[in-house]
Amino acid sequence: MVDLSVRIGSLTLANPVMPASGTFGPELSQVFDLDALGALVTKSVTPEFRAGNPLPRLCETEAGVLNSIGIPGKGLDHFIGQAMPEWRRFRAPLVVSLSAPTVASFAECAARLAATPGVAAIEANISCPNLEEDGRAFAMHPEPAAAATAAMRRAVGGLPLWVKLSPNTGDIAAVARAVAAEGADALVVANTILGLAIDIETARPKLGSGMGGFSGPAFKPIALRLVWQVAQAVRIPVIGVGGIATAEDAVEFLMAGATAVQVGTASFVSPTAMLQVIDGLRAYCARKGIARVGALTGAALPTALPAAAE
Amino acid sequence: MDIGPAAFPVAERSLAVIESAPVGRRYHRLLLDAPDLSARSRPGQFYHLLCRDGAGNGPYLRRPMSIWRCGAGEPLGFLFHVKGKGTAALAGLRAGDALSVVGPLGHGFTLDPRWQRILILARGVGLATLAPLTGAAAGMGIAVEALLSARARSDLMAAEFAGASGAQVTSVFDEDGSSDTARVEALLRARFATVRPDAVFTCGSNRLFLLLQRLATEFGIAGQVALEQQMGCGLGMCFCCVRQVRDAEGKVVNLRVCAEGPVFDLQAALAW
Numbered sequence: 001m002v003d004l005s006v007r008i009g010s011l012t013l014a015n016p017v018m019p020a021s022g023t024f025g026p027e028l029s030q031v032f033d034l035d036a037l038g039a040l041v042t043k044s045v046t047p048e049f050r051a052g053n054p055l056p057r058l059c060e061t062e063a064g065v066l067n068s069i070g071i072p073g074k075g076l077d078h079f080i081g082q083a084m085p086e087w088r089r090f091r092a093p094l095v096v097s098l099s100a101p102t103v104a105s106f107a108e109c110a111a112r113l114a115a116t117p118g119v120a121a122i123e124a125n126i127s128c129p130n131l132e133e134d135g136r137a138f139a140m141h142p143e144p145a146a147a148a149t150a151a152m153r154r155a156v157g158g159l160p161l162w163v164k165l166s167p168n169t170g171d172i173a174a175v176a177r178a179v180a181a182e183g184a185d186a187l188v189v190a191n192t193i194l195g196l197a198i199d200i201e202t203a204r205p206k207l208g209s210g211m212g213g214f215s216g217p218a219f220k221p222i223a224l225r226l227v228w229q230v231a232q233a234v235r236i237p238v239i240g241v242g243g244i245a246t247a248e249d250a251v252e253f254l255m256a257g258a259t260a261v262q263v264g265t266a267s268f269v270s271p272t273a274m275l276q277v278i279d280g281l282r283a284y285c286a287r288k289g290i291a292r293v294g295a296l297t298g299a300a301l302p303t304a305l306p307a308a309a310e
Numbered sequence: 311m312d313i314g315p316a317a318f319p320v321a322e323r324s325l326a327v328i329e330s331a332p333v334g335r336r337y338h339r340l341l342l343d344a345p346d347l348s349a350r351s352r353p354g355q356f357y358h359l360l361c362r363d364g365a366g367n368g369p370y371l372r373r374p375m376s377i378w379r380c381g382a383g384e385p386l387g388f389l390f391h392v393k394g395k396g397t398a399a400l401a402g403l404r405a406g407d408a409l410s411v412v413g414p415l416g417h418g419f420t421l422d423p424r425w426q427r428i429l430i431l432a433r434g435v436g437l438a439t440l441a442p443l444t445g446a447a448a449g450m451g452i453a454v455e456a457l458l459s460a461r462a463r464s465d466l467m468a469a470e471f472a473g474a475s476g477a478q479v480t481s482v483f484d485e486d487g488s489s490d491t492a493r494v495e496a497l498l499r500a501r502f503a504t505v506r507p508d509a510v511f512t513c514g515s516n517r518l519f520l521l522l523q524r525l526a527t528e529f530g531i532a533g534q535v536a537l538e539q540q541m542g543c544g545l546g547m548c549f550c551c552v553r554q555v556r557d558a559e560g561k562v563v564n565l566r567v568c569a570e571g572p573v574f575d576l577q578a579a580l581a582w
Binding site: 033065 | 317318321369370371372410542545548550569
């Protein structure tokens with residue numbers, strides 16, 4: 001019997017597998033029982049209604065996907081009033097992804113979510129443009145990332161606060177240290193990496209809004225490297241995400257220092273991918289004689305840092 | 311708690327190909343062995359297909375494909391234009407190969423048992439989406455009249471459309487000019503004035519959609535249209551397949567073709 005449970009700060013998850021924000025919704029309950037997941041992660045909620053970006057919003061590559069969806073949504077009031085009752089039908093811990101255009105807005109929205117029954121944690125999507133920094137994403141530099149984290153930390157009290165980092169930065173370890181220093185409970189590593197595809201018949205970008213975020217199997221080595229770097233820079237738990245499609249992929253991320261993993265684009269190709277990852281993790285641990293999946297965390301790191309989940 | 315497959319309306323399943331054959335010069339049909347899925351599929355719904363040929367080659371993402379054939383005791387069937395990487399991979403499948411499907415997905419057509427007759431207007435391979443309506447209507451005692459538009463006689467798939475439903479089919483073609491919008495309008499006006507259908511259905515052509523929308527308004531006839539769109543997840547999670555649709559208050563909103571569609575009210579849909 002393998003113990004798949006992991007601890008992310010004060011939160012205990014039944015297993016280390018959860019969806020990546022933006023690739024998941026209650027619609028997946030048409031395919032399997034979502035309470036089989038370690039946690040549920042919503043699409044990013046924004047303060048106000050957003051229509052989303054022009055089409056096409058998705059562009060396929062050889063082994064991945066570029067997207068520029070534009071975080072369409074009905075805003076925080078609608079989320080708390082209309083979407084939360086639906087999410088509360090599930091027993092798995094609910095992680096609400098939050099995106100906002102300013103530090104103050106992040107704090108205000110986080111406070112409202114912290115006061116909403118059924119929210120187990122906030123995942124701050126600080127990869128969105130910061131209107132106070134000429135549209136540069138909060139997560140690109142340590143200072144704005146730290147400012148947003150500090151403001152949310154004060155706003156949410158004891159509610160677990162996860163911060164999702166961006167690969168679109170020169171020094172992710174510096175951003176990670178700055179965010180951890182401001183009291184984040186966990187880091188989610190990483191968001192999509194900026195990419196581009198061009199239609200050579202029309203000489204226009206293939207995505208309606210130009211550049212997009214790249215995800216999928218081709219991104220996995222980069223995401224894995226980011227997790228490896230961040231895990232050695234901080235002592236809070238790291239949640240690995242980027243190109244994970246199989247249990248073997250998930251084991252790599254755990255060994256690189258992640259305590260849990262998120263599965264995103266793979267769910268488009270196989271809606272049951274997360275179940276396959278959970279089953280495969282259990283089988284891998286059984287085959288290796290590993291009693292607790294948590295023992296895998298950081299197993300491949302060169303330094304003997306104690307695993308963050310211990 | 312019931313956690314068997316029946317508890318979940320959408321299945322991810324590997325199905326055996328029963329038949330894979332070209333239809334005319336540009337089209338292809340696939341029949342799959344899936345008794346339970348076929349029985350619970352409805353006309354107008356779709357499946358998300360992992361388009362990999364027998365050697366495993368094909369595009370990364372799935373492709374949405376509307377149902378051509380379904381029903382209790384029937385194979386699950388798809389009829390498509392071999393056009394890009396995905397459909398080429400599907401056309402490369404042979405009997406006995408496996409195809410991974412996710413479905414049935416989306417909201418299909420609605421048939422009202424009080425209706426006496428319906429009219430279907432289809433262009434090109436759009437007729438595949440509308441084909442299962444003919445059998446469903448026949449089963450409810452609703453008469454079906456269809457106007458099929460195609461480039462050439464060799465492209466028309468009247469038999470693939472009507473099956474054994476007894477639908478009354480009229481065909482128009484680009485090659486002799488009979489598919490010209492003005493001539494199709496004249497044909498429709500003549501039908502609406504004599505044997506007025508209770509509802510009209512269309513798929514496959516923006517031009518014919520606009521024509522049917524205008525005439526249906528003028529004659530006060532209800533209608534439904536099946537829309538297409540590039541998709542990511544097929545389940546409503548990624549929000550990449552939105553189209554502009556008028557809501558109940560007449561406001562234009564983005565709705566997901568996969569989740570709120572692919573069948574929309576004829577008057578709510580906007581031209582594409």
